[in-house]
Amino acid sequence: MLQCGVVGLCIVCVDHAEQGLGAVSTAAAQVDGLGLALTDSPQIRGAVVLSTCNRVMVLAETATEVCRPGPTLCGLLADHGATVLAQESSVLEGDDAVWRLFRIASGLESMVTGEREIAGQLKRALRFARTQSTVTPLIGHLVEEALRTSRKVATQTRLSAQGRTVVAVGFDLVSQTLDFSGARVLVMGTGSYAGATCAQLRDRGVAEILVHSTSGRAQGFARRHEVTAVDDDRLAPVLAGVDLVVTCRGSGVPALTRQVAARAVEDRAAVAGVDRDLVVLDLAVSGDVEQPVPAGLRVIDLAAIRDAVPASAAAERGEAERIVAEGVHDLAMDLERRRLAPAVVALRDTLSDLVQAELDRLPEDGSIPVDAAAQALRRLAASMAHIPSVRARIASEHGLGDRWLNSLSDVLGIDVEVDEHILDLGGLGLGAMASGDTLTCPVTGLSVSDLAPAEDRGQHGVHPMAHDDPHQLRAVQGHRPEDVAHLVTIEETR
Template sequence: MTIHLLSADHRTQGLDAVARLGATAAHLGPDLMGAVPALRGVIVLGTCNRLALLLDAPEAVAADGLRRQVTDGLARRADLRADAVDLTAWCGTDAVSQLFATAAGLESMVVGEREIAGQLRRAMRVAAEEDTLSTDLTRAVEHASTTSRRVAHETGLAGNGRSVVAVGIDLAARHLPPLPGVRVLIVGTGAYAGATVTALRRRCVTDIAVYSRSDRAQAFAVGRGLRAVADVELPGALEAADLVITCRGLGAPVLTRQLVAPAVAGRGRVSDAAAAEATGRRPLVVLDLALTRDVEVAVGSLPGVKLIDLPSVQRAVPAAEARQVDAARRIVDEETALFERMLCGRRMDPVVCSLRSHVAELVEEEVARLRVVDGRVDAGDAARALHHLAARMLHHPTVAARAAAEAGRGQDYLDALNLLLGVEIAADLREAATPGEAR
């Protein structure tokens, strides 16, 4: 087994390229499994700043050939030329290290953000539902989650709610009065919606409504103490809101100029004095956190609207402290080495299973030889069966011990016993062998 990681992200390929490829993510795992028969497993991780493919393939599969097949498949789905799909590739230990660094937020737009770890776990659940999840990919993602928690616990990177959502809200706050008095409308109930509610609550925002075209708004709102907005209520909710945050990213804008313009005009015609004071002199701030825009670009040109999109958030991201990043990188290196050792151990699983099966067969054969009278076995018969079993199990090791000594490899045999039986038992056996006998 070899783990491969192919990725397009905000730093290397840019947000536009990620958006084009991200639009192909639906059902991508099963399609890749069908197009590339050598694959044993696929996890597709799509976020606001990356599309990453975690692949499990046999060791005999060449990394370059696998990358080419996957790239060709993505190009066809995105209706692009193959040479226009530029994926960064890692293989083996490098892929594991990159996965762990990604889960720890070290490759995120906001270094140290925690949302990515949850997104990775959700991607694994989707892979399980689509039957593209392999055992080794499961182990890799679980260990990546462990690495993420360790980085969060042992460094300060995750402090102060570092995330794309947090940076976006702080950017929006520059154009708003104190946030505790702001009315917020969240559009979408996807992966970022929950993080958005959490970030708003941390800033003491209490007036939060949620709208979703998928009819999930009611369930999302009830579970979080929010107000759900129906389709017919959306224009009024836009008119009343001070801050609109969109986080759907389903490929087509949900907030169009045609929808938003009347709401903005209505904000200037509020007759109620309190409402006029609350909304009349404020811009409508729209924060679009979706990779594939939820808000038409033309909305930003409307008078009284301040549109903040993902590239704007990217430019506003504060730099992480180098010392904390270095500490996180060391943790990733340690956990990568630990995972690789674990994988090496797992490669012996078939041997262990075969060994257990062999011993179980011997036991069953001895049990079959026993005479059972009235549901009982004579103690003497049981003892003889156990002695016979021990003799059978020790026959080959005994013959091998003598053969090793005759070949001058007695010490090699004793060293092997140390590995097989453990230090204490092997030490007793070493004492039983004179230097000449172990030669």
């Protein structure tokens, strides 16, 4: 489990495998403007919305005062009309949300296991959220690390090497009845799937690619992808003469209406003299072909693609799972380093104060004998050793010596072999002695009771003492996060 401060992170997801493609389609129609709407609430610090043919997902970070991130997010989703996400979704918080995000980014939760389309879709979702200023530093870091892990899965396993994507599996189904070599194909839509479709059609050797869009973007798309744009007036004769139609508009309004489809079927038989069915590959999650379809039209939709997806080899998937686990582990360590960065800076500041105190003792003329320099260095060493030495004495008096030894090893890397306990002081009740109750460290101002475990301090009503001594570890107010991270990096490389 992660122990890295991801409290407040939450994912609400409607997935093809859990809720079904119908729920995904309905949820996709309810997410327009959702990121901005959610972050208008003071309870949501940031949000990224991902909508694909596989799933609709909201990744959000709630405010620190929110005790139940999942229910809070679902309540806000319902308020903004995203009822499917609010009522029929899977809700994951904290560590579970991080794992799900990494698995989704790596294609392990996709309809086609290991497909790379999801990484591009997640990257675009993050970019869009940043343009709307709905991304927090934590969300941005998590998504970027998930994408980095997905690239490792792509390069270090054979899952994506086989080129299996939703588009590729769809074309495999089409190839069972249609020879791509020399075929004419009409693409209806200009989004990301349309671009991937054109690239794969070229790889399969089609003769001509045409593109149509009701949004007015067909001309620009045609120039970028070196295909031919089709305007509304030419749509009917083009439909009558092409071998394949790929619909990937996904706007919720059918790209191919029943009336247009029926006319295309009639024209193919009467005008073009084509007697085979017009094949339509429908890649839109909401369905781009109006139902019911006329005779002479054969539609291959996402449900058919899902049923045709080959199962991935266990070894390939196992390797991908291992890479994902490594990615989550690396993220946990990184977040923990960031969490401890203020303490590292405070340690450096404390040591700098001790050094400066000795420098202030030096002669103003800049000359110093060797004996005086040696004495200054000895005082510096004594000052640096004072706090841990006092803590050692207090720990030994209260049966906490092993804890002090562990701290010495963890913080300073000093490992000392000592004898076993002669008597166990922990059960002798020395902590109740009056001298122990009033004993404080002359440097830190900490009492003996401050060495007790946190739960014991709470039971006895002990409160942290004020840190007024200049030699104590100081809070690092005023340090920028990037400065803190830089200092941690310096410490790691020394």
